[in-house]
Amino acid sequence: MLPENWTPILVLANARSGNNMAEDLMGEFRTILNPIQVVDLDSSTPHKALQLCTLLPNNAARVLVCGGDGTVGWVLDAIDEMKYKGQDQYIPHVAILPLGTGNDLSNTLGWGAGYAGDVAAEVILQNVLDGDPMQLDRWRVRVTKGFYSFHRPKIFSMNNYFSVGPDALMALNFHECRQHSPFLFSNRIINKAVYFFYGTRDCLVQACKDLDQKIELELDGVQISLPKLEGIIVLNIAYWGGGCRLWEGTGDKPYPLASHNDGLLEVVGVYGSFHCAQIHVKLANPVRLGQAHTVRLILKNSAMPMQVDGEPWVQGPCTIVITHKTHALMISPPSEQLEDDVPRVAESQSRTERKINDPDIGI
CATH class of the missing domain: 2.60.200.40 (Tumour Suppressor Smad4)
Structure with a gap:
């Protein structure tokens, strides 16, 4: 029995991106989520990680890709493979935490030109949950x-x-x-x-x-x-x-x-x-x-x-x-942009903790 509005997040991270910042972020995400939801793409492929989505209700999951545009493209190719295999009902929406050098796709979708470590992990996850679905050609x-x-x-x-x-x-x-x-x-x-x-x-x-x-x-x-x-x-x-x-x-x-x-x-x-x-x-x-x-x-x-x-x-x-x-199913940030959340980290953290502990919402 799962809560009606339950939306789990799957984190896929390229540990070599972002001045090795991804490795520290994965540790933070694992303290918030079930560790099985945080996947290091150095040790697993996106296709294997995305198979977790087939164990969830239709279109329930959201995926956070931590890396550069190349990592995002790798994940979207794996999602296309899921479509080819007839697993369309399990296709997740994708958000981006930009850790690469260029990050042009992240910038286009509103996630910024590069993550500098100034936003708490809890706030990042909440932005993914609150973000708006959109399409990418x-x-x-x-x-x-x-x-x-x-x-x-x-x-x-x-x-x-x-x-x-x-x-x-x-x-x-x-x-x-x-x-x-x-x-x-x-x-x-x-x-x-x-x-x-x-x-x-x-x-x-x-x-x-x-x-x-x-x-x-x-x-x-x-x-x-x-x-x-x-x-x-x-x-x-x-x-x-x-x-x-x-x-x-x-x-x-x-x-x-x-x-x-x-x-x-x-x-x-x-x-x-x-x-x-x-x-x-x-x-x-x-x-x-x-x-x-x-x-x-x-x-x-x-x-x-x-x-x-x-x-x-x-x-x-x-x-x-x-x-x-x-078309790829993507997520843009909520109306309050990621950069605008920095001064309100403490407030957002307390709000996020309430939602994390709420069994009707969950992460």
């Missing part, structure tokens, strides 16, 4: 080598953005450096400094120049004439590059705001790494190429760096098609 990125369909394609799931050009090159250099010296990348500030270094270097090298001569772009079947660009970025969410609202630019002209649940992608171009830096500090606008339900790119006779949600690689001639995949 998820997209399928199909990369086919060459120009013929008989090549077996690579398939990616996209929550944030796809890009080809300088920002993908920065992500690739960062990824290779982290693989070579992982001990250097335990601090969010150091991570951003490394990104800055590679961006500055690319300003001089211009490894992605003349992209407009190497690539063709189609939006909903219409070919787009490209100016002299070094990069193209396809956006699903409002934030990009660690907190920049790319589509809006400087805000000097009224453009429809980017939305993460309207079934549309925003496509922009950049002139290079220096232009990206100018956009970050609102000294320049991106080249707005349009919005579309389907995006198709053809890379001709060249190799270029690409990335999907921070997963970079170098790709030779290919055809890329981005189409809508599904």
Whole structure:
């Protein structure tokens, strides 16, 4: 017999995220929840952890993902696998505690650009319980080598953005450096400094120049004439590059705001790494190429760096098609934002403790 309004929370944490802050948080969450509800993704997979949801009433659980955007994407992929296996009735809503470097998805959904340890664990859990359900578009990125369909394609799931050009090159250099010296990348500030270094270097090298001569772009079947660009970025969410609202630019002209649940992608171009830096500090606008339900790119006779949600690689001639995949069930914070709760931690804690001890609510 379960209480009628019982909403358990499942915490999935990447212990390596957030300056190793996740490990301490897991200890705090285990003192509040049943320890089985707190899962370290270093020792288990999201799919195994989410099987706990099948033991609960339909759609009863909420999941808190503690990590960066990559960890969130890993969990959402596992939820899609549950849908594929016909377990739709157990699909939980997902909230985010941002512990990564960029946290653009977390920022878009209202959970902030990074958790600094200034909000009590009890308050975090209560925000998850009180948060509002919302949807997030998820997209399928199909990369086919060459120009013929008989090549077996690579398939990616996209929550944030796809890009080809300088920002993908920065992500690739960062990824290779982290693989070579992982001990250097335990601090969010150091991570951003490394990104800055590679961006500055690319300003001089211009490894992605003349992209407009190497690539063709189609939006909903219409070919787009490209100016002299070094990069193209396809956006699903409002934030990009660690907190920049790319589509809006400087805000000097009224453009429809980017939305993460309207079934549309925003496509922009950049002139290079220096232009990206100018956009970050609102000294320049991106080249707005349009919005579309389907995006198709053809890379001709060249190799270029690409990335999907921070997963970079170098790709030779290919055809890329981005189409809508599904909706993810997410949670946005309650109307009082997470940052606004900091001065009222003591008050919120006492209120949370009353709810935790109330058997008709529970956590």
